[in-house]
Amino acid sequence: MSGVLQEAAQAPPEDHELRDEAHAAIHRAAFVNRGLFGCPIVLRDDEYWTDCPINISHLRMGVSAGLVSDFECSVCGELVEDCDHQMGQPYPKVAGRTAEGKCTLCDSVDCEHPEGEIFLVPAYASARNIKAGEVSFVARPRYPLARILEHAKDMGPLHDDPRLIHAAKHGDLNCDADLGPCKGFNEMKDWDLNDVSRSGADEGEQVDQI
Numbered sequence: 001m002s003g004v005l006q007e008a009a010q011a012p013p014e015d016h017e018l019r020d021e022a023h024a025a026i027h028r029a030a031f032v033n034r035g036l037f038g039c040p041i042v043l044r045d046d047e048y049w050t051d052c053p054i055n056i057s058h059l060r061m062g063v064s065a066g067l068v069s070d071f072e073c074s075v076c077g078e079l080v081e082d083c084d085h086q087m088g089q090p091y092p093k094v095a096g097r098t099a100e101g102k103c104t105l106c107d108s109v110d111c112e113h114p115e116g117e118i119f120l121v122p123a124y125a126s127a128r129n130i131k132a133g134e135v136s137f138v139a140r141p142r143y144p145l146a147r148i149l150e151h152a153k154d155m156g157p158l159h160d161d162p163r164l165i166h167a168a169k170h171g172d173l174n175c176d177a178d179l180g181p182c183k184g185f186n187e188m189k190d191w192d193l194n195d196v197s198r199s200g201a202d203e204g205e206q207v208d209q210i
């Protein structure tokens, strides 16, 4: 896939006023791209892979990571729930240097905070002991570009067909989704997430942010 088209396919059009224009533009660009360069399905690790701009851009979901951490107060270093500082309020703090020579107020090496002088700095909560809990697929990821770039394609009983394998290996196997017509967006709304959660995962995590 060409770089520009790949970016367009990753862009988050949902809820945007130009959503329909962006959608039509992706179809036009993908149509031309398919004619000029094809939309190859490649064989890798015994799976058929596609980065089709139409399929990828119509899969409206992304990845959301669930992280757990403690938050420490930037003024006193205690856990936020254990100290009396109000986050966002300014407090006097003595400028210092870390072992790496970074300023303890602004975290930069070259700055205007001489060691030992007192400055008024707003208190903020700084995350420490960050633990990765889980990763979920959600319809509206907080980071809209945290999306799928490529996916494996199920060829069914044709998976081991020597003609298909030969074509995939020689760049002769192409996807036709780019040629239209549009089959609509996959918004995750018709996914039975309760079914997924019954198979072991916690339901609250699976439906996060939808």
Ligand SMILES: [Zn+2]
Pocket: 039, 052, 053, 054, 055, 175, 176, 177, 178
């Ligand atoms: Zn395609």
Ligand SMILES: [Zn+2]
Pocket: 073, 074, 075, 076, 077, 078, 083, 084, 085
């Ligand atoms: Zn504090």
Ligand SMILES: [Zn+2]
Pocket: 103, 104, 105, 106, 107, 108, 111, 112, 113
């Ligand atoms: Zn500084």
Ligand SMILES: [Zn+2]
Pocket: 023, 027, 058, 182, 183, 184, 185
């Ligand atoms: Zn479409």
